[in-house]
Amino acid sequence: MKSALLLTFLLVGCVGGLIPPPAPAVHWFSLDRTHSVGAVNESSSAVSVHLDSVREAAHLSDRLVRRISDVEFIVHGDTHWVEAPSRVLERGLRRVLFEERGMVADPLGDSVTLSCELVSLEEDRRNAPVARVVLHLELSRNHRLIRAKTLIREVAITSPKIEATAHAMGVALEQAIAGAADWVSL
16 A cells, blocks of 8 residues: 555656646837827928838847847847837838928838848847947938948946836837937938
């Protein structure tokens, strides 16, 4: 009887070890911050812009990225963006350029074309923790480059919590969008 009880106890222990632990909770964050559009600047309406689809670097996806060194990144396994950062960037550029700045959208591309690549959207905690956004912008006309700029925006991360990191990344992206619109307006 004791050996049967001991055998049952061992079998339950072995089978219990085969059941994996529950997966960690997955957290979803939004980069898109709700804005109300003020009065459109009518003086800019003569400017016509075609906005190409925004591209993004290959390492960017629906997951938050942390820079480990000058050449190494890791991806948070349990944190995701609700929407691809490049889509949020493209929508933000359209909102600022055409709704807020009053530029004319030129879908045929007969005027100036703005190309934008989201080079990096990252958390960097190597020194003072910051959220960093890097955009590469190009203005062209008839497939000829007029000018180009790499724009970098950094926002301090104020807490070790992942929510603070996501918030800082959203603010940095918002600042990069405003900087891109200012650059196009020159």
